[in-house]
Amino acid sequence: xxxxxxxxxxPVVDIDSPAVDAARMLAEHCLPGxxxxxxxxxxxxxxxxSQVVRFIVPSYVQEDPLLARVLAESVADRALDxxxxxxxxxxxxxxxxxxxxxNADATILEVATIMGMMRSPLIAVMKQGKLHGVITASRLSAxxxxxxxxxVAGKT
Amino acid sequence: xxxxxxxxxxPVVDIDSPAVDAARMLAEHCLPGxxxxxxxxxxxxxxxxSQVVRFIVPSYVQEDPLLARVLAESVADRALDxxxxxxxxxxxxxxxxxxxxxNADATILEVATIMGMMRSPLIAVMKQGKLHGVITASRLSAxxxxxxxxxVAGKT
Numbered sequence: 001x002x003x004x005x006x007x008x009x010x011p012v013v014d015i016d017s018p019a020v021d022a023a024r025m026l027a028e029h030c031l032p033g034x035x036x037x038x039x040x041x042x043x044x045x046x047x048x049x050s051q052v053v054r055f056i057v058p059s060y061v062q063e064d065p066l067l068a069r070v071l072a073e074s075v076a077d078r079a080l081d082x083x084x085x086x087x088x089x090x091x092x093x094x095x096x097x098x099x100x101x102x103n104a105d106a107t108i109l110e111v112a113t114i115m116g117m118m119r120s121p122l123i124a125v126m127k128q129g130k131l132h133g134v135i136t137a138s139r140l141s142a143x144x145x146x147x148x149x150x151x152v153a154g155k156t
Numbered sequence: 157x158x159x160x161x162x163x164x165x166x167p168v169v170d171i172d173s174p175a176v177d178a179a180r181m182l183a184e185h186c187l188p189g190x191x192x193x194x195x196x197x198x199x200x201x202x203x204x205x206s207q208v209v210r211f212i213v214p215s216y217v218q219e220d221p222l223l224a225r226v227l228a229e230s231v232a233d234r235a236l237d238x239x240x241x242x243x244x245x246x247x248x249x250x251x252x253x254x255x256x257x258x259n260a261d262a263t264i265l266e267v268a269t270i271m272g273m274m275r276s277p278l279i280a281v282m283k284q285g286k287l288h289g290v291i292t293a294s295r296l297s298a299x300x301x302x303x304x305x306x307x308v309a310g311k312t
Binding site: 001002020023024026027028029030031032048049050051052053054056057061062065068069071073076077079080081083084106107108109110112113114115116117118119120121136137138139140141142144145147148150 | 157158176179180182183184185186187188204205206207208209210212213217218221224225227229232233235236237239240262263264265266268269270271272273274275276277292293294295296297298300301303304306
């Protein structure tokens with residue numbers, strides 16, 4: 001089985017859309033992460049849910065995480081509107097990370113290896129430089145189990 | 157808001173159960189990860205989905221990831237039954253990672269900070285040394301948005 005056969009459509013967000021939209025997508029659809037595109041449809045970032053959550057942490061806390069532990073509950077709760085009015089572009093880390101991508105013809109084993117190494121629950125499948133679809137860890141597990149079962153059946 | 161007020165029940169697996177059960181849980185319930193307990197109910201590991209996927213990658217490929225790219229499709233598909241018959245304990249990394257945990261009285265801001273720093277889509281909430289519940293990135297986003305909205309309402 002090849003990546004392009006098992007990938008799926010996945011919600012994408014524009015890099016200049018409000019960051020609150022990304023947090024809302026995560027909250028409402030229980031997504032494992034988000035896929036960020038530029039205005040011309042190029043893949044810009046694939047953020048695991050844990051990194052989307054960073055959007056709600058004000059920069060002064062990100063720089064000094066121990067602060068999170070000492071702030072009073074009322075102050076901490078108020079700090080959560082850090083993403084108010086900001087775009088995704090403004091909240092992305094300055095340093096761009098390597099993209100968790102696989103070619104359309106990658107095997108499931110290759111996709112699983114990339115996923116494990118990059119600690120990304122989402123792999124963007126690229127075909128001729130364009131986003132073809134996304135493979136989530138859940139989808140990959142389901143397909144791998146199917147393959148393994150077929151293998152066992154094949155041996156008998 | 158405090159961690160123990162927003163955490164939820166979450167499926168757990170025993171460290172000595174078949175690894176295939178963990179992959180199946182991920183596949184069937186679209187979980188962001190799994191929570192592994194010891195036989196006496198102690199928290200042992202919190203694995204993000206991307207690391208559960210590692211279970212299906214044979215150790216010889218994990219040691220030499222470039223192999224994944226060169227194996228023929230038929231060989232790669234067969235390799236996927238690496239987890240056949242193995243327990244979760246056998247497939248966990250030798251070196252135990254720091255647990256993504258928060259105290260029951262941690263604020264949402266603190267949980268978000270831990271989640272972002274540890275790149276874990278799941279935070280185990282501990283109360284008196286025991287697992288009280290789990291906060292997923294989706295749940296945390298939902299609660300943070302609620303708090304932020306309440307903050308905005310409070311200001312008007």
